Amino acid sequence: MLPHPTRKALPAPAPWRLAAVALASVLLASCGGGGGGGDGGGGAIQINTLSNRADLVSDGDALVEITAPPGQIDKGLLVNLNGANVASSFTRQGNGRLVGLLTGLKTGENTLEVQFSSRGIGQSERLVITNAPRSGPIYSGAQVKPFYCATPTPQPASGSTPATNGSGLSGQPDANCNIPTETKLYYRTTTASSGTGACSLAIPDPAWNSDGVNGTIPAQPAAPANPCWKPYTAGTTPADMATITTENGRTLPFVVRLERGTMNRGIYDIAVLFDPAKEWKSTAPQAQWNGKVYYSFGASTGQPRRQARPTATAWSAQEEQLKRGWLVVGNSMTDSVKNSNRVLMTETVMMMKEHIIDTYGPIRFTMGTGCSGGSINSNMNLSIFPGLLDGVVTSCTYPDSETTTLEVGDCTLLVEAYQKTRVLNLWSSMGLTQSQINARKGAINGHPDQSGCQAWYNAFGSNGRPGVYSQRTVGALGNGAQRLSDWDTGTIRTVPFETNNCELPNTAVYNPANPTATANLPRCNAWAWGESIWGHIGTTATPQDTRDNVGVQYGLKALLAGSITVEEFVTLNEEIGGTNKDSELRAARTQADTAALETAYRSGIVASGKNLAKAPIIDLRGWDDSNINVPPGQNPVAVNSSGTGLSGNTIPIHHQWYSWAIRDRITRDAGDANNQALWRFARTGLAAPGTVGLEAFNVMDQWLTALVTEPSNRSIEAKVRATRPNEARDFCLKPDDTTQSNRIYDMAVCDADPWLKPAASPRQVAGGPRSEDVLKCQLKPLNRSEYTGVAFTDAQWQRMQVVFQGGVCDWSKPGVGQQAAQSPLTFRNGPGGQPLGDAPTSTRF
Structure with a gap:
């Protein structure tokens, strides 16, 4: 969380937090952690890192505060960084405070020592600052490899080497995908963005990303014909340049500075109101910035192994925030479609906020926002690393990725089960119309009708596949009439080409059809992308994961409500089965890995x-x-x-x-x-x-x-x-x-409206809680008396005992491995993580 003087440290389980403040008043904080200061052995000298915790610094710089009694600090201090005099980096802020931006930090530990220049006055104080490279990582663990850097212009695939994306930058990447930072100036025209002759708020230099699946290079997307934002030359006054008044009452031309660079192997954009005629330093920000940060998170979800520009809401469309004086920011590693490792995502937010503080100045507060996958990243910041975001505005909202995967997985299995011969024959023997069949699907799914599960099946049913596969879809092939028919019947068709979720050539990734020869090639699902978090199964390359449906009684509430028959209920649970680690359908239910379950809860990846x-x-x-x-x-x-x-x-x-x-x-x-x-x-x-x-x-x-x-x-x-x-x-x-x-x-009036009243999920219909955070249920023995009003034949009950030999879900108990979050965790020492602990403090020497 960011700075303000009155914000207090959070109680456990959050071990640290920064409190936002103005540099001219009290200690500045950032990204959820407390500064690195202690009591200084009596208070004569204290050292605090302001832009981040002293052990989480990155990119070779850190904003630092030194405090001492005002009457003594005037007598002078000796300030050494790794033995070199850096006193000139600090300026007086009054009230016994010095603030300075330290640069040139080496990777690893750096020692900052401060003492009075007059002997015999006070103590000497030391703070160890641990710096990580700009490319990361800090606490997310080992970075996934291979990972392919973006280039100034996209390059086509060559053999097993994938196509590269266009970076939007002119420099070449280094081995860690660092690309030199660039800044540009744009001005907002006076043309309205709606109505006749409207200008376009599309980004003025559009993204240029190649097709990593088949290696083709699409045409360069055209810049908008009538852009709302045009390049600005400092010192000029274009006739169509707009003027705005910020929320702090400053009137100035609507000119923004766009900074584009790389951080944690993601490509970022930062935009803020800017006066080219004036200097901007972190210790003296330009006055039109209100100290507020607006962080946009991108939608969808994915795990491509190629560096790319972000797809979140473009800075150019956020003119309401910009004209009021906000700083807007996005990074492709905080863009859900480009990165599904949520710990890595929060780490990137932390690094971006530190960079903002080191470059632009203290942050008053940070607002996160996003739809769909962007809402996941908003909420998971709050859960995985409390304090990174001060508040969020979300839409199309999901709690987190792991528990959303419950519905994706259940829907995928159900859509497949509804097309199995025994199920179709049963419905045919009952003389049901397609409308009646679809009503049954809706009751089992928990949705208004069958289309919700079919949509999950199409959009993300294959997202868990780790290797080469052919997409199966409902209603996404053929002509319009056929597609409509497929949506009605749930008919599944297979797309006639192979693909993978890494955006790499198929020859460069794991192939379940040839598992031995490709065993050491990259896997392409979210758990493989986050293997530093989850770990592997034994000595294999297969990542541990949280998917599980053992003991789940699909359609239970539909059965108890009389929406389906006993025979439909038993047959469905016989046929539904599960998947193996390659996301291939099998008769046995899906089994989670216990260690992955524990990690999901302890880390806050299951939103706490x-x-x-x-x-x-x-x-x-x-x-x-x-x-x-x-x-x-x-x-x-x-x-x-x-x-x-x-x-x-x-x-x-x-x-x-x-x-x-x-x-x-x-x-x-x-x-x-x-x-x-x-x-x-x-x-x-x-x-x-x-x-x-x-x-x-x-x-x-x-x-x-x-x-x-x-x-x-x-x-x-x-x-x-x-x-x-x-x-x-x-x-x-x-x-x-x-x-x-x-x-x-009146919420009762709202809840009575059929379009505003929430429905449910397949797991909730199976008896699970609406909180939907039980990844794997504990089991209890089958008990015939618990099915009130339902009459099983002896043969049907024997079939139930075969399906649920180990028992059925006991929803009165917590899930397997379910526990309170201990976030934030660090994965520096390997999968599973450890609590980050308290922030380092300065000590006397």
């Missing part, structure tokens, strides 16, 4: 309600539960005008219940969820109607402004709740409200 409770959250929850049954104002799925595809939302995967899963976790772990605001709507799908999205930004700004100046000694959880603005209360917009302007604050 206790950690989520420490920050303000505004959740913009739209409708994405079906592409067949849709609220008023939306169009159902249909053949498009060319007759070759589907219009409307064809991947309904952002189900509403996920917001309640988060609320349930926070309530369970913290007593209430009064730090989370739910703003619900359905008429406009996932997109917030009107100005609701902007209002969420404004309200979170108001909330965080109050939070960082809250003067009490209360816990952070109490402060978050005490400073919650009235505007942050829950509300909904009913879908039959054509103007989307009548806000309903």
Whole structure:
């Protein structure tokens, strides 16, 4: 979390936190950790690192504060870094404080020593600063290899060497994918971004990424024909240059400085209002910056082994933040589609915030935002590394990646099971229409209809595959009529070419069809990308993972409600099976690795309600539960005008219940969820109607402004709740409200609307909690008396005993390995991680 003088250190399990402050007042903090100062043996001298903890510094520089009694500091200090005099790096800030940016730190330990120049006055103080290279890692463990650097222009694939992406930078990468940083100036034109003759807010130098699957190089994307942002030459005054007034009352030309570079092997963009005629130093920032940081996280999820530019919301589209004086930032390693290792993602956020503090100055607070995979990264920052983000505004929200994988995995198995011969024959023998069959699928899935699981199957059903595979899809091949028919029947078709999830040539990755010869080639799922976190199974190259469905009774609540018959229930659970470590279907259920389960919970990778409770959250929850049954104002799925595809939302995967899963976790772990605001709507799908999205930004700004100046000694959880603005209360917009302007604050009214009431997941229908954070259930013996109102025949019960020989899920107990988060963890010493511990402090010598 970032700086402010009144913010207190968090209690366990968060071992450290920085508190945001202005350099002119008190200790600056950053990225969730306390500075490196101690009591200095009586307080004569203290040394603190301001931009990060002293043991988590990177990129060879660190902003440092030295304090001593004012009357004594005027007599002079000797300041040595690794034996060299660096006193000239420090400037007086008043009140006995010196602040300076130390540069040229070597990789590893650096010793900073401070003593009074007059002998006999006070003590000598020493602080060890541990520096990691700009390319990382710091606490995420060994970096995955191979990893291919971006180049100034994309290069085609050659044999087993993949195509490279265009970096957007002119320099060549070094062996660690570091590319020299570049800065450019842009000005905002006076042209409006909507209406007749509107300009484009698209990025003025578009990304140029190659196709890593088949090695082709697409055409260079064209810059917008009428850009809202144009290159600016310092000292000029273009006729169409806009002028703005910031939130701190400064009027100036709308000129931004764009910094692009690499950090932790990701490519980043930083944009902020800038006056080219003035100097900007971390100890003296330009006044138009309000000290606030807006961090955008990208959507989807993936694990390509190729460096790329980020796909998160472009800086050029964030003009509301920029014109008010915010600094906006994104990095491809915090872009979910480019990096699914969530510990590595949080490490990158920490490194970016340190770089901002070292380069631009103290951060007042940081707001995170994102949809879908971007919401995962927002929430997982709060859980894995409390304090990195001060608050988040999310949409299309998921709690985290591991528990979202539960629904992906269950849906994948169910879609396959529904097409198996025994299941199809059973439904045929019952004389069911397709509509009746689909109603049964919806009841088992927990969704309004069958389309939600089919969408998961298409979009991410193959994301867990570690090697070469051929995609199987529902309704994504053929002409429009065939595709619509497939969505109705759930018919699966196989795409007629092979691919992999690494974005590498197929010859360069593991192939389950030839496991021995390719055993040592890269695996391509999220657990392999995060092998430094999860570890491997024995001496094999197979990563440990958390996938499991042992004991899960699919369709249990549908059976108890009479939505399916006993025979359907038994047959489904006989047929569903599971997958092996190569994500190949098998008759046996899927088995998780116990060590991976424990790591997932201890690290906060399974989002911890206790950690989520420490920050303000505004959740913009739209409708994405079906592409067949849709609220008023939306169009159902249909053949498009060319007759070759589907219009409307064809991947309904952002189900509403996920917001309640988060609320349930926070309530369970913290007593209430009064730090989370739910703003619900359905008429406009996932997109917030009107100005609701902007209002969420404004309200979170108001909330965080109050939070960082809250003067009490209360816990952070109490402060978050005490400073919650009235505007942050829950509300909904009913879908039959054509103007989307009548806000309903009565939650009973909201819950009664069929389009605003959350549905469920397959695991919840199987009896699991809505918190959806039991990765692997503990088991209990089958008990015939527990199926109230259900009559099994003796033959059916014998079949159940065969399917569930080890027992069925006991949802009254915690999951296997489930425990409180001890985050943040460090993985420097290997998979599994260890608590990071307290920040280093300066000591007398």
